[in-house]
Amino acid sequence: METEVKKAQGTMVSAENPDITAPADWQPVIMGILCNWCSYAGSDLTGTSRIQYPPNIRIIRVPCSSRVDPWFIIKSLQTAADGVLISGCHPGDCHYISGNYYARRRFLVTKKLLNFIGYHENRVQFSWVSAAEGPKFAKVVAKVTEDIKQLGPLHRYKKENF
Amino acid sequence: MARVGVFVCFCGANIADFIDVPAVVEEAKKVKEVKVSVLYKYMCSDPGQQMIRDAIIQNRLTSVVVAACSPRMHEKTFRKALSDAGMNPYLLEVANIREHSSWVHQKDKKAATEKANDLIRMAIAKSIANEQLHEISVPVTKRALVIGGGIAGIQAALDIADARIPVTLVEKSPSIGGRMAQLDETFPTLDCSQCILTPKMVDVASHPYIELIPYAEVIELDGYVGNYKAKIKKKASYVNFDTCTGCGACTQKCPVKVPNEFNMNIDKRKAIYTPFPQAVPNKPVIDAEHCTMLLKGKCGICAKVCEKGSIDYKMVDEVIEREIGAVVVATGYDLWDPKPYEEYGVGRYKDIITSLEFERMVSASGPTNGVPLRPSDGKVPKNVVFIKCIGSRDEAKGIEYCSKICCMYTAKHAILLHHKVHDSHAYIFYMDIRAAGKGYEEFVKRAQVETAATYLRGRVSKIYKKGDKLMVRGEDAQIGQVVEVEADLVVLATAVIAPHENPALARLLGISYDKYGYLSEAHPKLRPVETAKAGIFLAGCTQAPKDIPDTVAQASACAAKVCGLFAGDTLKKDPMISTISNEFCSGCLNCVKVCPYQAIVTEEIPLGHGSKELRTVAKINEGVCQGCGSCVAICRSMAISLAGFTDPQIINEIVAI
Numbered sequence: 001m002e003t004e005v006k007k008a009q010g011t012m013v014s015a016e017n018p019d020i021t022a023p024a025d026w027q028p029v030i031m032g033i034l035c036n037w038c039s040y041a042g043s044d045l046t047g048t049s050r051i052q053y054p055p056n057i058r059i060i061r062v063p064c065s066s067r068v069d070p071w072f073i074i075k076s077l078q079t080a081a082d083g084v085l086i087s088g089c090h091p092g093d094c095h096y097i098s099g100n101y102y103a104r105r106r107f108l109v110t111k112k113l114l115n116f117i118g119y120h121e122n123r124v125q126f127s128w129v130s131a132a133e134g135p136k137f138a139k140v141v142a143k144v145t146e147d148i149k150q151l152g153p154l155h156r157y158k159k160e161n162f
Numbered sequence: 163m164a165r166v167g168v169f170v171c172f173c174g175a176n177i178a179d180f181i182d183v184p185a186v187v188e189e190a191k192k193v194k195e196v197k198v199s200v201l202y203k204y205m206c207s208d209p210g211q212q213m214i215r216d217a218i219i220q221n222r223l224t225s226v227v228v229a230a231c232s233p234r235m236h237e238k239t240f241r242k243a244l245s246d247a248g249m250n251p252y253l254l255e256v257a258n259i260r261e262h263s264s265w266v267h268q269k270d271k272k273a274a275t276e277k278a279n280d281l282i283r284m285a286i287a288k289s290i291a292n293e294q295l296h297e298i299s300v301p302v303t304k305r306a307l308v309i310g311g312g313i314a315g316i317q318a319a320l321d322i323a324d325a326r327i328p329v330t331l332v333e334k335s336p337s338i339g340g341r342m343a344q345l346d347e348t349f350p351t352l353d354c355s356q357c358i359l360t361p362k363m364v365d366v367a368s369h370p371y372i373e374l375i376p377y378a379e380v381i382e383l384d385g386y387v388g389n390y391k392a393k394i395k396k397k398a399s400y401v402n403f404d405t406c407t408g409c410g411a412c413t414q415k416c417p418v419k420v421p422n423e424f425n426m427n428i429d430k431r432k433a434i435y436t437p438f439p440q441a442v443p444n445k446p447v448i449d450a451e452h453c454t455m456l457l458k459g460k461c462g463i464c465a466k467v468c469e470k471g472s473i474d475y476k477m478v479d480e481v482i483e484r485e486i487g488a489v490v491v492a493t494g495y496d497l498w499d500p501k502p503y504e505e506y507g508v509g510r511y512k513d514i515i516t517s518l519e520f521e522r523m524v525s526a527s528g529p530t531n532g533v534p535l536r537p538s539d540g541k542v543p544k545n546v547v548f549i550k551c552i553g554s555r556d557e558a559k560g561i562e563y564c565s566k567i568c569c570m571y572t573a574k575h576a577i578l579l580h581h582k583v584h585d586s587h588a589y590i591f592y593m594d595i596r597a598a599g600k601g602y603e604e605f606v607k608r609a610q611v612e613t614a615a616t617y618l619r620g621r622v623s624k625i626y627k628k629g630d631k632l633m634v635r636g637e638d639a640q641i642g643q644v645v646e647v648e649a650d651l652v653v654l655a656t657a658v659i660a661p662h663e664n665p666a667l668a669r670l671l672g673i674s675y676d677k678y679g680y681l682s683e684a685h686p687k688l689r690p691v692e693t694a695k696a697g698i699f700l701a702g703c704t705q706a707p708k709d710i711p712d713t714v715a716q717a718s719a720c721a722a723k724v725c726g727l728f729a730g731d732t733l734k735k736d737p738m739i740s741t742i743s744n745e746f747c748s749g750c751l752n753c754v755k756v757c758p759y760q761a762i763v764t765e766e767i768p769l770g771h772g773s774k775e776l777r778t779v780a781k782i783n784e785g786v787c788q789g790c791g792s793c794v795a796i797c798r799s800m801a802i803s804l805a806g807f808t809d810p811q812i813i814n815e816i817v818a819i
Binding site (some may be wrong): 071081095104106 | 232233234235242258260261262263265266267268269270273274276277280281284672674693738756758759788789790791792794795796804807809812813816817819
């Protein structure tokens, strides 16, 4: 009930812990980890096409989505990020033949673990964006940003709170 | 203590209009490792690069951050600036504040500036963990493998061999020549196909730098660019090519008759055969599926008549290995089977044939000695209907793409028909006439004027039999009426499709293919002959439907690429690959399982210092590793590190915000 009231007043309430709130103009930070050959190139195309998307994402380049260690996701959530987006090549199109399949499996396990310890499942998201999908990248970022905004700030597991 | 230089680019107005660049420069100065932070209008220009070079020397920088466009754009440029200043080029980091900030947040300068600050902080943090890296040299085996002996493979092999680089040419059928050898004359000049092709075939056989392996297939390819190992299976020909003189006595006496696939099964060949009289090599092979001696152990006539004793019924398949540095794939094309066109009566009416069958008939060396004949009664046809786009541009029954060559060869067929049967008349049903190419439009005009062929724009809806004629009912869209043509012969221009072996071959070579089975080039415009795998190139219709001039041009382009690859004694390789620390490796070998390139091998090392007992650890093959980082993420003991993307570098980036 209390949460509903707060939300109605325009306050952002953390999905994991209703005690944590932020003002209505709060902006989340999203860590984007993109593979070099498809999604990073796709995000570059979004830029060259001047397609606008919310400015909340901070992008890290890795050679392949299979390089993404679950540690990176957890570390991001422990520090500044309120959400994480990982993006790789479409299934079958991996520059490194099969890397994105490993990434997908590893990611599903990580997501279950995060869910188990109390994170909302939308905090961490995964997408396939090819080098030709500039508009799709903008859509993905807009959706992830919107999702994370709905979930509110993430403080419960921040290091300084321990 | 790290000493970082930050160089922020205006990119004209591209960055400066949407990001408060001076504020960004000041913000970067707040990071304690940053010794110099400056801005410039065009950092990639020569004065901009000079600025970086000077700052490196004056401030004894240990790493450099350039905040500008995407690293995919100018990382190489700035790396070169670093090495020109005597600094290791891999100490550079690029903060992408153009594609990732100024261009995508044009309505919110404050947010864009904040984001740029973060991106630069991340790049600074990463650069502090950057290590000096050095390019890796790998040796090169200067021998090329060409798969497929059609015109594409022949041209590529000849061009490479002319540069004095040894070539192994593997062809699956008993002779090279491919589809072009089946053609009568070629558009748009009506050159005789055999006359221009056979000299090249002979050149291949006699070239000192070409090793021709006919009747063989590549079954395995291991290794990496410059250092491939190919296994080639030579199918048993049951004829000893070293002693066979190609006299032809065996093929004359052989009692078994088999449909002749070279002539599109219009006539018969023997069970021991050369595909066509001008075959290279001109040696017969025994078709094991039909030879009675091989099937039932009776006959043996060919062995009796062979004066040289070249027939060997006990011959078995042989696998040979070749070490090669580059591969050219030129497997050509197949033709679509028009069976789904049931309304045309394909399969029911004998007088409906495909274009290649027509081509063989009008060929002077073909089964009917150059005269088109109706398969049903052997009469010379007078009215011939050609139908284009059979399977091409037909999403419902065939494939979506245009086969590119049918418009031209159908015009050629109209001319050839006119040349062979003077009182004949050609009707051509078409959707569009696509005649883009040198002399092509003129050639179509020539067909229309010289032969007075009737071009009817529209699709054929039905073909039915009336007496011994075929009634072709279709639409003439230009007059908006249904037309019926009484035909003696109907020729279907069937679509060009990828060879059905292509997907299996692509998997074997480790390259990709599209939904139609064509092998994929690295970039559709700028890298049309390379594949995504270094050292493997594509020529001809294996990549997409093409005519002969385009195929030959692409084959020569492949040869230029191969020669370029072999120009030095070693190849330079990106140093961003994985390394394994023996101290931390527990030998679980999970990395071996995830490596897409089989780049991780095992190694036995002493259990302890000076110990005689051994333990197994993983080891990276530097030449094979492509630097994807799968093994790094799977490694439980964190023994593997990917240069350029190490854990400290990425964690630094994450915690910098």
